[in-house]
Amino acid sequence: MLNARESIEAEIVRLVQGAGGDAPALSLTTDLVGLGLTSLMFAELLIGMEMELGVDPFQGETSIVEMRTVGDLVTAYDDALAAASARA
Amino acid sequence: MTENPDTSGTTAEKTAGEGRVAVVSGGSRGLGRVLVERLLADGWHVATFSRSASDFVTEAMAAHPGSFHWEAVDLGEPETARTFVRNVHRVFGRLDLLVNNAGIVREELLFTMPPKAIESLITANLVAPIMLTQACARVMTRQGGGAIVNISSINAVRGYRGVSVYAAAKAGLDGFTRSLARELGGHGIRVNSVVPGYFDSAMTAEMPAASRARIERRTPLGRLAAADDVADAVLYLSSPRAEFVTGQSMVIDGGLTC
Numbered sequence: 062m063l064n065a066r067e068s069i070e071a072e073i074v075r076l077v078q079g080a081g082g083d084a085p086a087l088s089l090t091t092d093l094v095g096l097g098l099t100s101l102m103f104a105e106l107l108i109g110m111e112m113e114l115g116v117d118p119f120q121g122e123t124s125i126v127e128m129r130t131v132g133d134l135v136t137a138y139d140d141a142l143a144a145a146s147a148r149a
Numbered sequence: 150m151t152e153n154p155d156t157s158g159t160t161a162e163k164t165a166g167e168g169r170v171a172v173v174s175g176g177s178r179g180l181g182r183v184l185v186e187r188l189l190a191d192g193w194h195v196a197t198f199s200r201s202a203s204d205f206v207t208e209a210m211a212a213h214p215g216s217f218h219w220e221a222v223d224l225g226e227p228e229t230a231r232t233f234v235r236n237v238h239r240v241f242g243r244l245d246l247l248v249n250n251a252g253i254v255r256e257e258l259l260f261t262m263p264p265k266a267i268e269s270l271i272t273a274n275l276v277a278p279i280m281l282t283q284a285c286a287r288v289m290t291r292q293g294g295g296a297i298v299n300i301s302s303i304n305a306v307r308g309y310r311g312v313s314v315y316a317a318a319k320a321g322l323d324g325f326t327r328s329l330a331r332e333l334g335g336h337g338i339r340v341n342s343v344v345p346g347y348f349d350s351a352m353t354a355e356m357p358a359a360s361r362a363r364i365e366r367r368t369p370l371g372r373l374a375a376a377d378d379v380a381d382a383v384l385y386l387s388s389p390r391a392e393f394v395t396g397q398s399m400v401i402d403g404g405l406t407c
Contacts, residue, residue: 108287115235120228 065114065138069131072109076102089132100126106134116141166193170241171387172234172285174278175251176219177203179350180300183376184248184383189213191384196237198222199251224251224273227280234284243292246387247285249278249299249322256311267314274318279325286329286338294337298386299326300379301344301398306406323398330396339395341386346402348374369404 070087077085077096085096098106107125111117118141119125128134166188176185176197182205188195189209196218199206209217218240222233238244253273255266282297289295304312305319323342330340347353347364353373365372382401385391400406 105290108291111287112291117231120231 065110065142066131066135068110068113069106069134069138072106072113073098073131076105087131089130089135091131093128093130093134103128110138114138114142116145166191168192168194169245170194170196170237170243171246171248172237172244172281173197173248173250174224174281175199177201177206180345180348180376180379181248181250183380184250185209185217187377187380187384188246189217193246194218194241196220196233196241198233200224224253224277225269227272227277230277230281231284234281234288238288244285244288245295247282247289247295247297248383248387249281249297251277252300252318254312254315256315258311259313262314270314271318271321274315275321275325278322282325282329286333286336289338290333290336295339296387296391297329297333297338297340298383299323299340299342300383301326301342303344303346303400303402303406306344306400326398327396334395339386339391341391341395342398343379343382343386344398344400344402345379346374346400346405348376348379348401350376364405367405368402369407372403374401374403 066089073087073093073096074084076098077083080097080102082097085091093103103126107117107119116138118137125134128137169192171188171193173181173184173188173195174197175181176195177199181197181199182203185195185197194216195213197206198220200223201221202219206219210219218237220233220236222229234244251273253270255262255270257266278299282299285295285297299322301323302315302319304316305323308316323344326340326342333340346368347356353361361373379401382399386394386399
């Protein structure tokens with residue numbers, strides 16, 4: 062199965078650096094807003110992950126902008142990947 | 150597919166869309182079919198969907214195996230639009246244009262319209278195009294831009310009895326167009342709508358001769374539009390000639406509402 066955590070962290074680093082920041086040290090408890098992620102960067106993250114992993118966990122009531130930590134994101138994507146693989 | 154000499158395209162036109170990819174919703178008949186034919190003639194790769202395949206779809210798949218893609222998608226299930234767009238991206242590798250053309254019309258006084266019919270009119274004419282737009286815009290922004298053209302209706306501009314729910318959805322589509330143009334401009338994505346008046350279609354074919362004559366009389370240019378008149382506006386808004394045009398609604402009605 063695809064590794065969501067690695068992809069998410071790589072995309073976050075790319076977004077933060079793209080906004081002129083230094084590559085952040087990330088853990089599952091890292092606060093996303095604390096990293097300086099804006100709503101537009103959340104959108105880019107969502108789009109990038111959908112292109113790379115082929116899933117979008119945020120098609121229900123919850124939006125990606127409600128995610129607080131890297132771990133929240135990893136859990137959401139891991140669950141969506143597991144659900145997609147169970148459907149296949 | 151019957152080759153229409155007016156829409157086969159010159160060599161120059163064919164290079165205009167060469168290699169670019171268009172999604173046209175509801176391309177199996179009517180205006181959607183005309184758009185598909187003209188985009189193919191201009192060298193575009195075209196993906197479209199409808200509830201079921203028409204003879205035109207079957208013929209187009211045979212005539213353009215590498216540049217025409219069709220799937221069965223029901224506007225009543227807007228979430229399936231996302232899967233369709235994913236498939237289009239897998240098949241053609243990019244996406245440059247979305248034409249939100251598909252829609253359904255039901256004429257009935259609001260007094261008697263069943264709630265389920267109200268919901269399905271709004272779903273097919275407003276929710277489905279919004280969901281399709283979201284899926285397409287996500288692809289477009291990753292590749293640096295694109296164009297979206299929403300097919301609205303003269304009912305969004307002027308009131309007509311019997312079409313209030315349809316008009317609400319189409320007016321919603323025009324509002325969506327303007328706000329989304331602001332949201333996506335910075336991503337190189339232009340969003341416009343084309344607002345057709347009465348044009349020759351299956352819908353107007355059932356119109357009583359007296360109604361048709363009245364519309365022609367009230368239209369400064371003296372006739373109903375042809376689907377090609379509407380398609381011309383869509384192709385203009387899709388082209389580099391309109392690269393500084395976004396957030397606009399272009400009324401194509403021969404001056405009926407001016």
